Amino acid sequence: MDKWNRISLKDQTKRILSELSKNKSYESDYLLGIPGSYLDSRVFPRSDIISGNPFLTTLSSNPNHIGVHTEGSSEAFFSGTQNLEREVLAICAESLLKCESKKYDGYVASGGTEANIQASWVLRNFFREGGLKNNEICIMGSSDTHYSIHKAANILDLQVSIVEVNTETRQIDKNGLKAILKKLQSEGIRGIIFFLNMGTTMFGSVDEIGSIDGILCEFNFEYRYHIDAAFGGFIYPLTNPKQKLNFLHPKVASATLDAHKMLQAPYGTGVYLCRKGLMNYTSTDKAQYVRGFDSTLCGSRSGANVVAVWMILHSYGYDEAKKFCEKLVDRAKYLCNELERLGISFFYQKYMNIVTIKAECISREIINKYSLVLDSAEDPQWAKIVLMEHVKMANIKDFLEDIKRGN
Numbered sequence: 001m002d003k004w005n006r007i008s009l010k011d012q013t014k015r016i017l018s019e020l021s022k023n024k025s026y027e028s029d030y031l032l033g034i035p036g037s038y039l040d041s042r043v044f045p046r047s048d049i050i051s052g053n054p055f056l057t058t059l060s061s062n063p064n065h066i067g068v069h070t071e072g073s074s075e076a077f078f079s080g081t082q083n084l085e086r087e088v089l090a091i092c093a094e095s096l097l098k099c100e101s102k103k104y105d106g107y108v109a110s111g112g113t114e115a116n117i118q119a120s121w122v123l124r125n126f127f128r129e130g131g132l133k134n135n136e137i138c139i140m141g142s143s144d145t146h147y148s149i150h151k152a153a154n155i156l157d158l159q160v161s162i163v164e165v166n167t168e169t170r171q172i173d174k175n176g177l178k179a180i181l182k183k184l185q186s187e188g189i190r191g192i193i194f195f196l197n198m199g200t201t202m203f204g205s206v207d208e209i210g211s212i213d214g215i216l217c218e219f220n221f222e223y224r225y226h227i228d229a230a231f232g233g234f235i236y237p238l239t240n241p242k243q244k245l246n247f248l249h250p251k252v253a254s255a256t257l258d259a260h261k262m263l264q265a266p267y268g269t270g271v272y273l274c275r276k277g278l279m280n281y282t283s284t285d286k287a288q289y290v291r292g293f294d295s296t297l298c299g300s301r302s303g304a305n306v307v308a309v310w311m312i313l314h315s316y317g318y319d320e321a322k323k324f325c326e327k328l329v330d331r332a333k334y335l336c337n338e339l340e341r342l343g344i345s346f347f348y349q350k351y352m353n354i355v356t357i358k359a360e361c362i363s364r365e366i367i368n369k370y371s372l373v374l375d376s377a378e379d380p381q382w383a384k385i386v387l388m389e390h391v392k393m394a395n396i397k398d399f400l401e402d403i404k405r406g407n
């Protein structure tokens, strides 16, 4: 799939209610064996306000999307909204990350942390299947990588190795990477799970797969990449369609995208994607009561979250989504130009919407007044501004005026 279409709210409602009608209903079907959560009718009355709004209707009917629905059989009770999940994953995998049609699996996870842990879990088991032991597998990433890799390593009993970045470009220091790889080789590491960022948390920086791969190739490691596009996944592929962090690279195994960041979806809408076949490495035949078994970290999860993501994606369609993202990039560029004129140091990744300012260049009063996010509470070096829909041009202008006045 190259692009996806815009669908009017009226047609979205028709489609979602039609898929919802294919789900079994707690109200009108026999669901004697499901310990699923029929929302308590004293607290969640099925009022007229709810009926008609497809997201709230789905929320109130509370489908459980447990398991993975891109492969094999799934729970038949909620087959309608599972169709919508497959469509969401197709947009993410095919249109945004250039995966071949039907050559991927995935699910809507609780968020970026879960998707990153799921990715590490899948790849650890993949390497173990190839004969490697836990102490021969290492998770790697730049020093700007999200801290969830440390959670993953801790849970999965793996080593983590962090590569410093160049402070000007925020790109991985190549000599540092070579030195670490030599050391890991001498310590007996054989398998590497390498996290590549499409939008680091603090800088929005995007790792260059070409130069990193050039170095990894010089060694004899088994390695696979996981793309952490939790922040950038719903903007960078649209604003920079020629970007290289995607499934066209043969060593890219999986990706995380968070709909509850740039896509402005409710929390609980992280997306995990991997190449077809890889999810088998976390399958368990112990999940006997779940049809199609379960290879996800979370187990039960809400189908309403899927509907929210589906609705947002189709309220735009590819072309409108691209325009929307480009508007945010323009706002970021405007801010950068003004900061440059004021002689204030900052980092900006082209095609992204995060501007990270040297903390020493602005007063604490301004940082607090505009709720900028600091890289460290104790010893802040950087303060970031995320240009999203709620950060209006008028807000940016007020911020710049305050800087000029030295407030």
Ligand SMILES: Cc1ncc(COP(=O)(O)O)c(C=O)c1O
Pocket: 110, 111, 112, 113, 114, 116, 146, 148, 199, 200, 201, 228, 229, 230, 231, 258, 270
């Ligand atoms: C790049 C990146 N990865 C992962 C995460 C974790 O996402 P979540 O908070 O949804 O678990 C974040 C959160 O800010 C992030 O910026």
